[in-house]
Structures are given as structure tokens and as C-alpha cells.
Amino acid sequence: MKNSPDSRARGIQPSFDRQIAIAELLLRNTRDLQAVGLKQHHYDLLLLLKTLEPAEPRTLMAVARRLHADPSHGAASLAELRRRHLVTWKRSSANLPLTVSLTRRGQGLLARLFRKDQDRWLRLGPSLLSTLCSMTQEDA
Numbered sequence: 095m096k097n098s099p100d101s102r103a104r105g106i107q108p109s110f111d112r113q114i115a116i117a118e119l120l121l122r123n124t125r126d127l128q129a130v131g132l133k134q135h136h137y138d139l140l141l142l143l144k145t146l147e148p149a150e151p152r153t154l155m156a157v158a159r160r161l162h163a164d165p166s167h168g169a170a171s172l173a174e175l176r177r178r179h180l181v182t183w184k185r186s187s188a189n190l191p192l193t194v195s196l197t198r199r200g201q202g203l204l205a206r207l208f209r210k211d212q213d214r215w216l217r218l219g220p221s222l223l224s225t226l227c228s229m230t231q232e233d234a
Contacts, residue, residue, distance in 0.1 A: 112218075119214045126210055130203060131178070135163075135171055140204045143181065143196045153191040154183075175200065 127137055142160055146152060158168035172194060175181040180200035183192040196204070 115218055119211075119218065122214060123211055126207055130207070135161075135167075136175060137204075137207065139168070139171055139175060140180065140196065140200055141208075143194060144201070144204055152193045152195060154194065155191070157194055 124134070127133060138161060139157065142157060143152070146160075150156070154169055154172065155165055157172070158165040161168065172181060172183070176183065178199075179197055180203060181194055182197050183194045185192050
């Protein structure tokens, strides 16, 4: 659908230069994550934990559901983050499930990675972001 004549007529397709810019941004993001020993799914988990509202559940099942991931995969990823002291989990009583949250170290790492991403996206300019927004809305 992204190459339909209708979408090309509306000018939704980004230029080749913009496609290269997006690819470079994503590659730099991947390299930043690798430099600190993370993978994209780790970053996604950290971002999710940061953006959850205080009243939203932070249990393993709730986090996996929000990421549309298998709970066992989510548990393994969270265990990796816990070993690196980026997240912590607690159980308020024996009958309640574990609650997951970011540690200060996790918040700091996430802030550094996010700032790099944000700076890169801002350098691409509003016109590219509006093009991307149009493309993702069309694909939905």
C-alpha cells in the first residue's frame, strides 16, 4: 500500500535522501544501544516503564501485554536489566505479583539514550517527521 499511485500523488513517500537519513538515525540508535550492552527490546522495556502512569499496573504480565510480547520473553529481558541494576522488582506481600520499576541507574541511562535520539530526530526537521507520521497513519 505504501507504493500505491494514490500515496505517491499525495507526496507521502520521502525522498531517497530522507530515507537515508532515517536509516542512518536508526543505525546510530542501534549502535548507541550496543555500546551500552542493550538491544532494542531492552530499550523498549525501559521506555515503557518510564512512560507508564503511576496508577498503571507494573507487573510482569501487564508490561508484557503492553509490549505485545510473550511473558517468558519479557521476564528474561527484565531479568537481564535487573542484573545490570537498571530495573528492580518488589513484592509488597506474598500474595501479590512482582512490581517492576526503573532504578536511578536505569533512569540515567534511559535519559542519555533518549537525549541522543531526540537530538537526531530534531535535526531531521519537522517536514520529515510529518512525512513519517503520514506514512505510519497510512499503513495503519
